[in-house]
Amino acid sequence: MTLDQAVPFLCCPHCGHELHRVAGSLHCPERHVFDVAKQGYVSLLPGAARPQAADTAEMVAARSDFLGGGHLDPISEALRSLVAAAVDDVPGCVLDVGAGTGRHLGRVLDAVPERVGIALDLSKPALRRAVRAHSRMAAVCCDVWRGLPVRTGSAAAVVNIFAPRNGPELRRVLAPAGRLFIVTPTRGHLSELIQELDLLTVAADKHSRLADTLGPGLALDERHTTTWHRELDHSQVRAVVGMGPNAWHQDPAELDRKVARLPARVTVRFSVDVSRYRPAPS
Secondary structure (H helix, E strand, C coil): CHHHHHHHHEECCCCCCECEEECCEEECCCCCEEEECCCCCEECCCCCCCCCCCCCHHHHHHHHHHHHCCCCHHHHHHHHHHHHHHHCCCCCEEEEECCCCCHHHHHHHCCCCCCCEEEEECCHHHHHHHCCCCCCEEEEECCHHHCCCECCCCEEEEEEECCCCCHHHHHHHEEEEEEEEEEEECCCCCHHHHHHHCCCCCCCCHHHHHHHHHCCCEEEEEEEEEEEEEEEEHHHHHHHHHCCHHHHHCCHHHHHHHHHCCCCEEEEEEEEEEEEEEECCC
């Protein structure tokens, strides 16, 4: 039922026309057809997925295990009140662009009753989990760099957490009074692990890079930092490394050797910036 509720907010990735549900598929007036997977998500890719662009099943499993422990719940806690305030009296859905398993979006939806949530991600293993994350969440496979299969101006709120950002597309799908929320790591994020495990670092000019990525169509309203600490064992350390972009840069055997040299339990700092944007005047 959730996919049916989400269809009015979606559009054909080929021609941009509206979509309609016909049995087990979505159809557009130009006769483009998209089959709904048996797990409940739908792929609205305009062609084959780019190789090595999507999170693997192993990365998704690591993320699911780590998120299931509540270690990153302060992110969704921060977003819940912000999104609830933003969508008040603004029509439209709530999008999570790069939603992964849908845990954060599901917690946000708990704070905005009656709203339909749409989890967008390129990883099918992630979407198989997202369709089960919340009763009001639909899951759609798409590539942010090839356009979002979402109707123009149909999102009351868009969230983007540690995920790629296509500024013009994020601006396009926002309702005129909608808001975009972007969560990015600070330079202190995972600071206890960066040197020991040779992890990727956050650039000093990340705020200016973010502004350049988004472009002139989005204006910053406010930004605040949320910081917390968690005590992690070795398996949890491997999960936090294996669930994100560091996984593409680490040899698993070498990572195991590095983790084995850490204390049995290590207190790790988590620190993120939550930035709110509004559509800028044309």
